[in-house]
Amino acid sequence: MPQNKPLGIVLAGGRSRRFGHDKALAILPQQTQPNVVLAVQKLLPLTAKVFIAANRDNVNALRQLFAETPQVQVCVDQPEFLDCGPLGGLFAVTAQHPMCRSYLMLATDYPYLPVTVLEQLAEKTRRFIQTPVQAHYTLAHFYTDHATVRHFLTSGQQRLQTFIINQADCQPLLVPDSAGLINLNQNPEQ
Template sequence: MAAKAATSPIMLKNKPTGIVLAGGRSRRFGRDKALAIVAAQTQPNVVLAVQHLLPLTAQIFIAANADNAVALQHLFATNDHVQVCVDQPEFTDCGPLGGLYAVTAQQPRRRDYLMVATDYPYLTPDLLTKLAQQPRHFLQTPAQAHYALAHFYTEQATVRQFLTSGQRRLQTFIVNIARCQPLNVPASNALTNLNQNIGSEPHAK
């Protein structure tokens, strides 16, 4: 079930590199979030994330873990735009930052990244397009900041330094290291996070 490109409503001059965070252990969710199909959707969360990123990015890296990497590689085997990378041995179980390090290990120099997590199955192309047009930002509603939906610049050395210092919080990295500002958007079901809405997944609007 390889994802297909959709038509983009905008044309970006210099497209960023896409990141899909799909390596979480899904302990609260109870099953692999990346491969799950949730209410009102017909495809796995990871496929939805890739479909949203395809028109907006030059290449997509899926940050996987050792348990789901093979399934993800099979899912996107025919899509040359997508590459699956696995947590590096030195930074396993480091959350989203471990995934980010796995991606930057594939291309160590400074890059422009547009990042989404598979926690957001109802994310809309419109919201992601707005973020793609605003480097150094993350999405934020009046009630919540969404640090896993971010557009930023970084490189391997910076991520490594952050992790080796013992820090793991994505918020700290996005705000203090990547110097991102909030991109304020209205609250909507499109920003439903599966970690915070287990058992009460809304229908997409």
């Protein structure tokens, strides 16, 4: 584990169109807690603090859920960049700490992700998870600042892949393919 722990980001502000209802607050079969709680529990031991990137629809529920957890802060999408996907969430989070920071990011789309994958990612900066068959850009460890995210978004770009590779200069961290890396968008019946 690095001496200076990164800040954690849980991406929980998606519209969940393919899933059908809010993925962050969903409790899947064989789970006792919502996906967002599982994500926070995985990130807390690896990070200095966890920021949850929420949207206007789930921000109140998320704030209530974590009201008694001081090391977790819920941030809502900013009016300037609403509906900009994960980068809108990253913009809201980096507004809390505008200077360059190390971030360890996890989307609520991966409720079955083994903690060992996050531990590997926490050990290496400027990396995103990649299996032999797929890149997972919402599972990344990178450096950025608020101005960089703002500049990227104001230039009209919204693709997380482009940001992670070109702006954050991340390389793949190869891990074996596993059921824990199935994104809920790929298999919403889980």
